[in-house]
Amino acid sequence: MPVIYLIRHGQASFGKEDYDQLSDAGWEQSRILGRDLQGQDLGVARPICGTMRRHKETAEAALGELGLPKEWHTDTGFNEYNHTELLALDWPLANDRAELTQWLAQQEQPRKVFQARFEQALRRWQRNEPGDHGAYTETWPAFRERVLASTYSLGNSLASGESALVFTSGGAISVIIQHLLGMNDEALITWNRTLINTSVTRILVNAGKLRLVSVNEHLHLPSEQVTYR
Numbered sequence: 001m002p003v004i005y006l007i008r009h010g011q012a013s014f015g016k017e018d019y020d021q022l023s024d025a026g027w028e029q030s031r032i033l034g035r036d037l038q039g040q041d042l043g044v045a046r047p048i049c050g051t052m053r054r055h056k057e058t059a060e061a062a063l064g065e066l067g068l069p070k071e072w073h074t075d076t077g078f079n080e081y082n083h084t085e086l087l088a089l090d091w092p093l094a095n096d097r098a099e100l101t102q103w104l105a106q107q108e109q110p111r112k113v114f115q116a117r118f119e120q121a122l123r124r125w126q127r128n129e130p131g132d133h134g135a136y137t138e139t140w141p142a143f144r145e146r147v148l149a150s151t152y153s154l155g156n157s158l159a160s161g162e163s164a165l166v167f168t169s170g171g172a173i174s175v176i177i178q179h180l181l182g183m184n185d186e187a188l189i190t191w192n193r194t195l196i197n198t199s200v201t202r203i204l205v206n207a208g209k210l211r212l213v214s215v216n217e218h219l220h221l222p223s224e225q226v227t228y229r
Helices: 024-037 053-066 083-090 097-105 110-126 140-157 170-181 186-194
Strands: 003-008 044-049 162-168 200-206 209-217
Touching: 003 140, 003 170, 024 053, 044 053, 053 162, 083 110, 097 110, 110 186, 140 170, 140 200, 140 209, 170 186, 170 200, 170 209
Parallel strands: 003 162, 044 162
Antiparallel strands: 003 200, 200 209
8 A cells, every 4th residue: 555654854943043944963863764764665755845944955865865866746735834923923022033032041941931832822823813913824724724635635646556755844744643533623732742853654545545554753763863843
């Protein structure tokens, strides 16, 4: 049966000017993943990428180690939600990078504090409550619909003996898990919090139906290489 491998991107650059690029650790995670995939029976592998830089850099590093051409089909359906917009609509301080950086530096656990604010913004997005600061460019239902549409379209396009390596983000993977397991909206936050960089989530495709067979595989990573953001 065809298999879809949902691959979360390597560690991005949290706290840097451009978050949407891999850190040095993210590049190494991606290379390790590629070497691990050499031992998998991928059949005829079809690489798919969202359009974000962290997706493409993860694909570049992994495919290079896997011995495949650094080429892929692009599908915007696998792009992440706009986390910058969601934060800004919930937390005006997030609009000013310098002030936000200074404020976080004053916190005892800046990553934990940031995660709590981020999850608050996600829940407001799901409730469609942007407040007085504007409107969401993409609603939660629209995000779910585009991710699932691309996933099912991909599944229906795969023939026997083919696989798809989908380089994407935690939010998109979480939506697919939520849907296939019939979970409520909180699953987005639960899974998004726990998916590990370059982890693999596998889906079997059978007659147009998708079956989740594994989630968040990351045994290819040494413990010191495990990151969540």
